[in-house]
Amino acid sequence: MHAMLAAVEFQLPDTRLSNEEVVRFAINWTPQKILDKTGIAERRIAAKGELSSDLAFHAAEKLFTNSVCVREEIDFILFCTQSPDYLLPTTACLLQNRLKLRTGIGALDFNLGCSGYIYGLGLAQGLIETGQATRVLLLTGETYSKFLSESDFGVRSIFGDAGSATLLKSVDSPEQLMGPYVYGTDGRGAENLILKRHSLRAAEDFSTSEEAVSSDDPATLYMNGPEIFSFAIEAVPKAVNELLQRAQLQRDDVDLYVFHQANEYILNRLQTKLAIPKERFVIAMRDYGNTVSATIPIALHAALAQGQLRPGMRVMLVGFGVGYSWGACLLRYQPD
Structure with a gap:
């Protein structure tokens, strides 16, 4: 058996932060200059009370709604975040319950940032190809906006909030995918x-x-x-x-x-x-x-x-x- 990336979805908050709003915190910058320098026209910002688990949850629900996967078939949740709901318990456990997945599955958080998706793929592949799971839900979620100073133009102009859901599954393939x-x-x-x-x-x-x-x-x-x-x-x-x-x-x-x-x-x-x-x-x-x-x-x-x-x-x-x-x-x- 080999692991395969089967589907990807993502979720954004509703609130938009445009370059026009960001330049309020910067001297000698214009909205166009931000776009030219960063390639970013706007970013989404989580609302008060909207957390990384909410974004990951809605991304995962898209996979289930689109019939890409069945809840009963998920064996493991991996949740990559540096902005968990709590220091403890593990947010992946909260997501298992909220997504109405069966209790006979594994669930863990791992704290990693911009390289985290690669590490998550490696972990999921390891679970699948060692026979520990057949379908893994790799979730990511970040709400960095909650940690940013409004006056820090450098970070405020770059970071946005989002969540994603990736389904990885075992397949009977002759080649490593x-x-x-x-x-x-x-x-x-x-x-x-x-x-x-x-x-x-x-x-x-x-x-x-x-x-x-x-x-x-x-x-x-x-x-x-x-x-x-x-x-x-x-x-x-x-x-x-x-x-x-x-x-x-x-x-x-x-x-x-x-x-x-x-x-x-x-x-x-x-x-x-x-x-x-x-x-x-x-x-x-x-x-x-x-x-x-x-x-x-x-x-x-x-x-x-x-x-x-x-x-x-x-x-x-x-x-x-x-x-x-x-x-x-x-x-x-x-x-x-």
Whole structure:
């Protein structure tokens, strides 16, 4: 048995935050300049009381409503989030009950950001191909907006909220449809994208250096944009080349590249540096922003809707960001 990505859905909050609203917090910026620099025209913002589990729930319900999967057949829930409902209990357990899934299933949260979707695919594939599950519901959900300072233009202009749901299932296929994978971790970069709020270290500095974290408010997200950019430009091409080497493929053997949608400036630099043709490179963030672990499934859904992703294509997925953490994998798109 092999694992297969069978279907993807996503959910956005109703509230829109346009560039016209964002520029209220920035000097010498215009809505068009934000669009030109980031590739983002608007982002969705979760309402008060609307949490990551709500977005993941509605994304999953779309799969059930569209008859892509049957509730009784789900064996495992994996929920990727850095904004869970509670410190405990596990939000995946709450989603099992809310989705009315049977109790004889596994459910767990894993805390990972922009590389989380890749890690989730790897976990789901492992569950399926070791016989522990036949159908896994991989959910993501983030509400970073609840952690952002309204006056911090750098993060406010980029991040949006969203949830996604991906069905992975076992299939009797003669070929491997998912993999190989490449993972990477460098905890030295942790302080460059950090939220101290509610942490057990909230009363202390994350590092011994007072200058390392310049945010004075532990309740808001701190991001060192230039350092994140430098990390991505160095780590992502290495991961792509390592994955191609492991798969014994050339760059042109991959039909479509779907990277984490950090912002258009980073994506354009990576696409140029890797010499990937534009028609094989997905950019789908204009109306969503950077939705963290949901960007890759949203981009997959958009590529499918636009005809850019077609059955039989070999696709490379690459996630990178907070941690630092990165991951890349190949899959053969064979929808249900």
